[in-house]
Structure formats: C-alpha cells, structure tokens
Amino acid sequence: MKRLFLFPCAVSALLLTACAADAPRLAAEKRAGATLESALADAERTALAGQADKAYGILKEAGQAYPAEKAPWLQMAQMKFDRGSYGEAIQHAQEALQRDPSDKQGNTIVAMAGLRLSTRALADLNQQNLLTGSVQSEAQELARQLRGTLGEDAAAAQRKPMPRKPAAPASSVPLKQNGARPAQSNNADPFGALK
Template sequence: MKPATCFPCLACALLLSGCATDGPLVRPEKTATISLDSALAEASRAAASGQQDKALTLLRSAASSYPAEKGPWLSMAQMKFDRASYGEAILHAQEALQRDPGDQVGNSIIAVSGLRLSTKALADLSQQNNLSGSLRSEARDLARVLRTSIGEDVLVPTAAAPKPVRPRAAPAAKAAASSSSSTDPFGSLK
C-alpha cells in the first residue's frame, strides 16, 4: 500500500474507534432515580417536618423524572393551596389536569383557589367603593350562578341568628329593595 492512500484509511479507522469508546467523558453514568412513591413519601415527610422548600424541590424532581404522572403536581398544588398561594396552586393543579382532566382534587383546588382570589379582589374593590357598573352586574350574575350551583339562597352566611325564610320577591322589587336599603355593595349578592 502506498503511504498516500494508507493515511486516509488510518485516519478514518482512528476516528471510528474514537467514537466507539464508552468512556466517562463521552457517556456519563445515569443517576439512579427513585420510584415515584418513594419520592412522594419523602416529600411528604419533608413537608410534615416543616421543610416546605425541600419538599417542593423533591416534588419538582419527581415531576421531571415522571413527566406523565399527576401525583407530584397535585402535591405541589395542595402545598401551595395550604400556604394560601392560590395563583401557584392553580398553576400546579392545571399541570395535573393536563395529565388527568377528570381529576377531582385538581378541579377542586382550581375552583376553590379561584373563588378565594375572586373573593379577595371583590372585597378590596368593595372597600375602595369601586364596584359599580358592569363589574357590579357581572358579580351579581356570578353570584346567581354560584347560588344555583350549590343550591343555596345565601352564598356567605352571616354569623348572626338565622333570618326567617321569606317568600321570594319579584327580581325587580328585590333589586330595588336591596339597593335602597343597604350601603353594602354585596347586599344584593346574598
């Protein structure tokens, strides 16, 4: 063989043998992943001992190791809900619902968190006396839907003695009576 044709063949052989090595620089060893149940249990123990940040870190790790599982997302949503971080609770619950749209816990967290955020925003607006016009009518419509959904005449019961049951008045008369007799902008929502 001539040296001019031997050099390219030798270089090609060296390149191919270099690609076939399985050294630590080419392919790092995979870290052992723990089972989903173990990760959730460990996160639960961390949360119970007051280490919320550690628990959230463990749950995020489990969510990335098991991307199709809803469990880590539901646990994060519940932790955020318990800490009154309702916006984050909603986001985590939505992630769980992407994996299981029929999950009752995820839907409940979203519903209750959303209601708590809405209640706070409406209370803030009420204190500022800025609940008027279309916001007021939209709040009335939402309250009507909520009352119908839960089968209650009053959304937020008062701590006072229960009021006697009155026959329902016509909607126009009821609205006129509640708007003239009360300075509470939510009076008509009850």
C-alpha cells in the same frame, strides 16, 4: 438437515435477545415507580418536618423526572393552596389535570383557589369603592350563578322567613293626661306604667 436445525436455533436466539432487551426496560419501569413513590413519600416527610420549600423542590424534581405522572403536581398544588398561594395552586392543579382531566382533587383545587382569589379581588375593589356599575352587576350575576350551581336558590326558596309582628310606632302609644308618654318598664308588673 442443518438448515432445519439452524432455524429453531436462530428463532430461539431472537426470542432470547428480545427478552433480554425487554428485561432492563421492565426493570427500569419498576425502579421508576418505586422511585416516584419514594420521592412523594420523602416530600411528605420533609413537609411534615417543617421544611416546605425543600419538600416543594423534591416534588418539582419528581414532576420533571416523571412528566406523565399527576401525583407530584397534585401535591405541589395542595402545598401552595395550604399556604395561600392560590395562583400557583391553580397552575399546578392544571398541570395535574392535563394528565388526568377527571381528577377530583385537581378540579377541587382549581375551583376553590379560584373562588378565594375572586373573593379577595372583589373585597379589594369594594374597599377602594371601585365595585360599581357594570363590574358590580357582573359580580352579582356571577354570585347568582354560583348560588344556583351550589343549589342555594332552591334551598332559600324552601326556607320561608318567620313572619314578625311589626313593632308599634312610638306615636301609637297613648299619651297620659299631661301629654307625656308613659315610661317603658322592664319589670314584671304590666301595670307599673299606669301607676
């Protein structure tokens, strides 16, 4: 009889121990979520106050404290993009994409920052007269692919240029009897040149 009584007590004690062990873990996870959100909010307030470097530090610490979270990395990427540090923006966005490959903001930052860097580099090459040969043809091919990706080839085909009436060459203007060309007149009298 004692054995039957001890068995339920032992099972109850094990269940209580398991619950007691899970309670601190669940509480810690709940605090961590609140702490991450408070860190993100604190970084945003700090950035709005004009202390971008301090805000970046808060986000960096949050990224290290919560390595599975993408939010700190996305905010750091956006900050770097807004400040024109496109290389660093790409690095941070890629960190976020490692945690969530389908994140729209991360993919957008990588694409736009990459285009900005490419545009800047091509402008520098062109200014130095180094955008020639295979570099130029490859850049043109990439631009064509980009236009195709953006759907601009189809839009350009739909937009037909308005036909323009060709300007009459100077030699087709009749000469006066003395061999001089008549003076062009901007006034409203179309016969002014004939007078």
